[in-house]
Amino acid sequence: MSWREKGQRVRVLLSQADWYLCFGVVFLLCVLIGLSMAVMKLNAVLNDADALPIEAVAIKGERLYTDDKEIQIALQDLMQRSFFSADVTQVQEALEALPWVYKASVRREWPAKLKVYLVEQKPVAHWNGDAWLNIYGEVFDAPVKEGISNLPLLTGPEEQSKSVLTTYQQLGELLRINGFNLQSLSLSPRHAWHAELNNGIKLELGREDKMARIQRFIHVYPKLAKQDKQVAIVDLRYDTGLAVGWDDAQKESR
Template sequence: MSWSKKGRQLKQKLKQVDWYLYFGLLFLLSVLVTITWGGLKLHGLLNDADALPIEAIAVKGERKFTTDEEIQTALQSLMQSSFFNADVVDVQRALEGLPWVYHASVRREWPAKFKVTIQEQQAVAHWNGQAWLNVNGEVFDAVGYPELTDLPMLSGPDDMAEEVLVSYGQLDDLLKINGFKLTSLRLSPRHAWQAELANGIKIELGREDKMTRIQRFINVYPTLQQSEKPVAKVDLRYDTGFAVGWDDTNKRTEKK
């Protein structure tokens, strides 16, 4: 076989290989286009609130101070989204941004329902006159309600709120078993404790040994009651003694 004949055969084989390559690339390209087009259509469908709407939202959790209107406002962004593209994290943050909401959870439930669970703040005390303390000693701001008026008045630096709440519980327990009621406790910027009882008596406890000093007040109070004048203030910031301020304007009260 001559070299020219062999060359022609080689060229024919190369042309065949080129056509196979072209057809293969064309097929691959068509597959990629189809996948891309399908992905775009699917993306559009999943984000179409009309095609895949959220049909129901179930709100659970005991609520006293969080209104339906507040929840509806927080869920507006959710209702404008489709079932699949709704951002549950954003909705959760919006709900937890409501004044009386402590924690919220949002989850999808197939085929077109969302479940929202709300846990409200549990206020246990007024804080610094304008805010509140919850059961964990955390400060939060919210509008007050009449049923919360009688909560104790606590105050102090915000970063000491938990300690103030714990100290209030300890002092109140000790006073309560002796017939007194603690209505106010303040921690000054210098970390000095000041208490007030339901009968209006103010007690200076200083910075140390507040439990020992409040016990000293309990022990000495029967003696103070023998005076014709009612007690207005007791200063217990002394190691062994105390100072008494008498109320010269009000009549004696037996209320503790």
């Protein structure tokens, strides 16, 4: 074979190679365009609230203070989205923003339902007048609801809410097993404790030895109760004794 024939054959092979390469590139582009269009179409369908709407929201968990209407209002904008485009984190945050909801968990359930589990706040005390304390000693704000039993009145610096609740539980238990009922407890800015029983007796406990001073009151009270006068206040801020203010004396001083 001459050099001329070899050159012609090489040119033919290169020409065929260019053709196959061009065909392959065009085919690949067509495939990529087709896939892109399919992805865009699928994305449009998944985000179309009319095509894949959220048809139901199933709410579970014991609810005493949060009604269905509050939940509907909280979710009304988020429910306009499709089943797939709805952000469960946003749904959770919207529910947890409700005043009586402590925690919410949300998950999707095919084909068109959201399942929600709610945990409500459990109030154990009034805090600083218009707020509440939950079972963890955390402060929360919520409107008053029917069905809430009489709760103790606790007051103190905001950052001391857990300490005040713990102290109330400790003192309250000691008083309860001895026939008394602790109605309110206050911690002053100077960290002095003030208590009041449900029979109106006020106890000044000071800053230290709260349990010992309560025990001293319990021990002495039977003797005080024998008096003809009504006890108004008992000052227990002494190392060994106490001072008593009588109800009649309180009235005369006014």
